[in-house]
Amino acid sequence: MSELQQLHAHTIKLGLSTDTDTMGQIIKFCSASKNGDLEYALKVFDGIPNPDVFLYNILMKGFWRMASRPRDAIVLYLRMLHDAITPNSFTFPCVIRACCVDSAVREGRQVHAQVLKFGFGEDVVSSNNLIHMYVNFLSLEEARRVFDKMPSRSVVSCTTMITGYARSGFVDEALEVFESIPEKSSVLWNSMVAAFVQTGHFHGAFALFERMLDEKVVLDKFIAATVLSACAGSGALGLGKWIHFYIQSNEIELDPKLASAIIDMYCKCGCLEKALEIFNGLPSKGLSAWNSMIGGLAVHGKGDAAVKLFMEMEKEKVAPDHITFLNVLTACAHSGLIEEANNYFEHMMDFYGIKPRIEHFGCMVDLFGRAGMINEAMEIIEGMPMTPDASVLGALLGACRVHGKVELGERIGMEAIDLDPSNSGRYVLLANLYASAGKWQDVAEVRKLMNDREVEKIPGFSAIELDGNISKFVAGDRNHPESELIYAKVDAVLESIRKVGYEPDINEVLHDLSGEDIETPLCYHSEKLAIGFGLLKSKPGETIRIYKNLRICRDCHCAAKLISEVFSREIIMRDRSRFHHFRSGECSCKDSW
DNA sequence: ATAGGGTTAG
Numbered sequence: 277m278s279e280l281q282q283l284h285a286h287t288i289k290l291g292l293s294t295d296t297d298t299m300g301q302i303i304k305f306c307s308a309s310k311n312g313d314l315e316y317a318l319k320v321f322d323g324i325p326n327p328d329v330f331l332y333n334i335l336m337k338g339f340w341r342m343a344s345r346p347r348d349a350i351v352l353y354l355r356m357l358h359d360a361i362t363p364n365s366f367t368f369p370c371v372i373r374a375c376c377v378d379s380a381v382r383e384g385r386q387v388h389a390q391v392l393k394f395g396f397g398e399d400v401v402s403s404n405n406l407i408h409m410y411v412n413f414l415s416l417e418e419a420r421r422v423f424d425k426m427p428s429r430s431v432v433s434c435t436t437m438i439t440g441y442a443r444s445g446f447v448d449e450a451l452e453v454f455e456s457i458p459e460k461s462s463v464l465w466n467s468m469v470a471a472f473v474q475t476g477h478f479h480g481a482f483a484l485f486e487r488m489l490d491e492k493v494v495l496d497k498f499i500a501a502t503v504l505s506a507c508a509g510s511g512a513l514g515l516g517k518w519i520h521f522y523i524q525s526n527e528i529e530l531d532p533k534l535a536s537a538i539i540d541m542y543c544k545c546g547c548l549e550k551a552l553e554i555f556n557g558l559p560s561k562g563l564s565a566w567n568s569m570i571g572g573l574a575v576h577g578k579g580d581a582a583v584k585l586f587m588e589m590e591k592e593k594v595a596p597d598h599i600t601f602l603n604v605l606t607a608c609a610h611s612g613l614i615e616e617a618n619n620y621f622e623h624m625m626d627f628y629g630i631k632p633r634i635e636h637f638g639c640m641v642d643l644f645g646r647a648g649m650i651n652e653a654m655e656i657i658e659g660m661p662m663t664p665d666a667s668v669l670g671a672l673l674g675a676c677r678v679h680g681k682v683e684l685g686e687r688i689g690m691e692a693i694d695l696d697p698s699n700s701g702r703y704v705l706l707a708n709l710y711a712s713a714g715k716w717q718d719v720a721e722v723r724k725l726m727n728d729r730e731v732e733k734i735p736g737f738s739a740i741e742l743d744g745n746i747s748k749f750v751a752g753d754r755n756h757p758e759s760e761l762i763y764a765k766v767d768a769v770l771e772s773i774r775k776v777g778y779e780p781d782i783n784e785v786l787h788d789l790s791g792e793d794i795e796t797p798l799c800y801h802s803e804k805l806a807i808g809f810g811l812l813k814s815k816p817g818e819t820i821r822i823y824k825n826l827r828i829c830r831d832c833h834c835a836a837k838l839i840s841e842v843f844s845r846e847i848i849m850r851d852r853s854r855f856h857h858f859r860s861g862e863c864s865c866k867d868s869w
Numbered sequence: 870a871t872a873g874g875g876t877t878a879g
Contacts, residue, residue: 300871308872330871337872369873404874435875463876470876501877508878536878567879599879 277313280305284320296328303331307338314343329364332356336370340377349374350383363394368402376409384409388422397425404432411440423453431457435467442471447480465493470502478510497528504537511823511850513545514744532562539565543572546821546848546855566594571603576855577864579611586620598630602639609643610854612868617643634660638668645675646868650684666696673702677709685709686718693725700726700733701826736826738806742813749805752797756809763800766808770799773838781831803832807839807847822849828856837861 284302292298299320306317321327321335332352339349353371356363363371368391375384388406396402403426410419423429423437434457441450450471454464465488472481485503489495500519507516520538523530530538535558542551555561555569566589573582586604589596596604601624608617621640624630637660644653653672657664669692676685689706696702703726710718726733739748747756756762770778780798803824810820828836828851840847841861849856857864 297871304871333872366872373874399873401874408874430874432875437875439875461875466876496876498877505878531877533878538878540878564878571879597879603879 277306277311277316281316293323294325296324296326296331299324300328300330300334303338304334307335307342312338312342314338327359327361329356329361329367332361333364333366333370336367336374340370340374344377346374346376346378346380350378350380353387363390363396365396365399365402368394368396368399369405372402372405372409376405376412379413381413384413398427400426400428400430400433404430404436407433407436407440411436411443414444416440416444416446429457431459431461431464435461435464438464438467438471442467442474445475447471447475447477460493462493462496462499466496466499466502469499469506473502473506473509476509478506478512481506482512482515495522495526497523497531497534500528501534501537504534504541508537508541508544511545511739511821512741512746513547513821514741514746516541516545530558532564535562536564536568539568539572543568543575544850546850548572548576548578561592561594563594563597563600567597567599567603570600570607574603574607574610575850575853576857577610577866579607579613579616582607582611583613583616596624596628596630598624598633598636601630601632602635605636605639605643609639609646610865612647612866614643614647614649634662634665634668637662637664638671641668642671642675645671645678648675648679650675650679650681654684666692666699666702669695670699670702670705673705673709677705677712680712682709682713682715697729698731700731703731704733734826736802736824738802739823740806740810741821742810747806747809749802749809751802751805752800753802753805758809758812761812762805762809765812766799766804769808769811769839769843770804770835772842773835776838776842778835778838781834798829798831801829801832803828803849804835807836810847811839811843811845817844819846819848822847824849824851827851827853833863833867837863 280302287293287298303317303320306312306320307314317335317338321331324331336349336352339352340346349370353367368387371387372384375387391397391402391406403422406422407419410416410422419437419440423433426433434453437453438450441447441453450468454468457464469481469484469488472478472484481503500523503519504516507513507519523534523538528534539551539555542554551569551572555565558565570582570585573585582604586596586600601620604620605617608620617640621632621636625632637656640656641653644650644656653675657668657672669688673685673689673692676688685706686709689702689709692702693706703722707719707722710722735750737748737750739746749756803822806822807820810822814820828849833856836847836849836856836858838861839845840858847858849858854865
């Protein structure tokens, strides 16, 4: 910047201080390069009597890109029109983006009209930015209308559309757009893999990734991060390790996001030690790496370690963000650290000035709910500055179910269901709550409501990976080719733990939280089939890792503890909300989940 | 003439 100022002084001496082209270069440097200075650019701009369209464009770019002042970019555009300067094809991408990041919906639509008025309706870049803007406004129909009207769509148009569909959960529409363009770039491939991941279609993500490798598309750091998140989401450790190895052997740069994706993958696939090893080995730990590691310790029930790591982070002067606190609070919730959570909740607001979001309140509700402090949980909900959403109420409903608060749970459950009628979990929770109180009539009514509304039940499954192959089991499943053997093993295993006191809890069958089919005998729940298969196929002493998409049921939890003791096996099971490490007859969750 | 668009973690 200092060299630039010297140069600027020089140009003034030469009498060029009002020369548009020369000043254009100076403003371009100030408002478009990394170490520029927007204020300086503004001063220079103000000294120019008749700025041309290039000057306006480049300064608008500076406003939204360098200074995050999108509003000023929009104002500058208005001034430009007022000065009767005709916009060109470079003008609109800037203004549209400014409307987009400023969430200026009304202005955005007006700018769209002007794009057409000035004759840039067929400009590819302007159209792509319009699509991006409407996607950001969550107005997929308008985005699609722009997309459909384009005389020639680029691969960028498709990528933007796919990303938009994915964010709103429309994976089929995304796939249709993906297949519609023959020349696929690696960015496009990545956006489609990410679309599968974001919508929870991990299988689709892996299948597309394989197809991508077949077509010899280069596996870059973006795709690596996306596939790692798919591995994290589905517990696919084998593939996750493969990607990690690939990154190392191809010397792909470990940027903060990629490092965080690797750590998160190891955490979510049950390898906490490996995650710590990578975390500790990072030459410089970005905020994202700290966040992932704290979050990992949280879901593994290591609240103390998570809190300690957070303190270390403060010592290293890394500024935490709202995710850091979400993870710290989650850690406290899963370890029953009530006082610490209260302190950090305050600390976040008072010391760091971070306003709690709805997720933070949800976390506090969960914390008190798990600890059976229902009144405190209620107080959190009543004190929230925003309307509680279904997930906050769902957390309280879960607590009511566990602690037998039938009346409150009934009221909260109804509210949560009304707010999000398509979420099957809340119906199941409410039905379980009624069942535990013996209110069978109400159980039947909830079931009927669910049927009438055609709410899709998520089938519970347990998955186990052995030698890189993933086997999936649902309750009472006989589809596995070795199913005879597996069932015999399960029977034998249950017999041997019965000798040390296992008794199937018949009463719990009707109101467990696992979402397994109620008709299936407890002894063939998917968790037990997966454990049986694991014992059958692995060597003595090897750790058994299981992934369950819903929450583990109470009876399976009890059985797993005993199995870990009788068979001297460590069993690491990830369920919907956390990890359970079964070892020597005990579980790391200390029976509160 | 100069300049513009899409992808990844928590």
